[in-house]
Amino acid sequence: MTDPEPILDELRERLRDSTFHRSMGIEVIDAVAGEVTLAVDVTADQRNLQGLVHGGVLATLGDTAMGLAVRTAVEPGTSHVTIELGVHFLRPGQPGRLAAVGRVIRVGRRVAFAEADVLDADGVLLARTSGTYAVARADD
Amino acid sequence: MTDPEPILDELRERLRDSTFHRSMGIEVIDAVAGEVTLAVDVTADQRNLQGLVHGGVLATLGDTAMGLAVRTAVEPGTSHVTIELGVHFLRPGQPGRLAAVGRVIRVGRRVAFAEADVLDADGVLLARTSGTYAVARADD
């Protein structure tokens, strides 16, 4: 069985090293092999002109949760890049704390597929995202 | 025929009013009815851990170009919200100036569809995006 602690630590380190994610205030809340939960406190600057959470914030949260979930599911020494990202916006988000739960659906030798739920503080589903990843081992 | 100047001015105002877009440094370069061109200078903070332009930046650029293109094609007093966003990442982007050209493919009474090319300074295609929008008139 995979010990979740090193996974959590590794993912937190990755986000800390990423200016893009750090500037958005994304935190890793939980991580096991194949599933990663993130959270972010949406600030006033991340709202759109209607005062709702910007779609780009929901997309980035889902995308990041999926990418990290794939990270937990591929072998060490494997790289993965996003080929395709899909976002379905289901409900407008109000400012406040949001979470994203990314799950790996399938990891193949060359391609991985993941999905994420983006939820508000009450657990209401705001967006569903899907992502396809090209997976490559160091010796490919 | 639509005079492009008021369109350009209105779109520039919209972006200026959006903290999210202003903080990314997105500018409107050109706009006619149905097609909008944006540009951004990618800063060091918008690169990922491999030093390439973050996928979220490409997605946001395409998304914004499509949304503004829809804006130019719907009647005044009409609102539009993104239902669905798709991004295909075709080539890794190097830091520098990027452009996005958003085009409306179809505006119906209730649904609009647009696409965008995200290009680097040499015109190389980095990503293709597509977006579906729910359109509503004020009296709907």
Add this chain to the structure above:
Amino acid sequence: MTDPEPILDELRERLRDSTFHRSMGIEVIDAVAGEVTLAVDVTADQRNLQGLVHGGVLATLGDTAMGLAVRTAVEPGTSHVTIELGVHFLRPGQPGRLAAVGRVIRVGRRVAFAEADVLDADGVLLARTSGTYAVARADD
């Protein structure tokens, strides 16, 4: 609570009236409000040149399961048309019996969103599909 029998009967009638689906041999196995299960016996004619189940068969199964699931979730007198269909092919399918489980994720006043799993006889996930639907009441 919704009595599932009338739902099942109505969906079976819909498929029976559709030459397209009847010619593919698609059957409704189960249906409750918001979730519909279909099955099909893949014939030799529905394989591709490699002898695997044709991607179009997986796509059609998922699409049909989602459309019927939306049907169970909208009010009587409401019409729905597909705006957008997405299919992720996860594993090659061998000839034999396939099932598809379509689920409604969100039904709004104007837009509905559904997903489906397409599975082989052993319950192995072959494809995931997603669909966006424009919903209209008779008086819209």
Add this chain to the structure above:
Amino acid sequence: MTDPEPILDELRERLRDSTFHRSMGIEVIDAVAGEVTLAVDVTADQRNLQGLVHGGVLATLGDTAMGLAVRTAVEPGTSHVTIELGVHFLRPGQPGRLAAVGRVIRVGRRVAFAEADVLDADGVLLARTSGTYAVARADD
């Protein structure tokens, strides 16, 4: 430069060998490296309950045009499988002759991306499709 004749002949042979496509009546009209045009006469059996062309027919046409376009653009001895298919339905189709034009947008070492327009006899755009393909050489 690539002589189009062998390409056309090879694609026609592929479709002729495919019971699935033959049963739909899909024909190859034109093919050059990177772009393939198909046509089909939609029969009464390919309409949905509203008497319109079934979405599955539009999806299959676009999917096939894209797959064959990728076929013309990869090296001999290379196989490609569909990873992901997206379909945006833009207008309802009336029975009659339909065409699909598939274009390769990018062929990489491992992944290819294509798009297709599905048009009616008057050239009106009914659907736009996109497809992602995993590409593998025989020795991979």
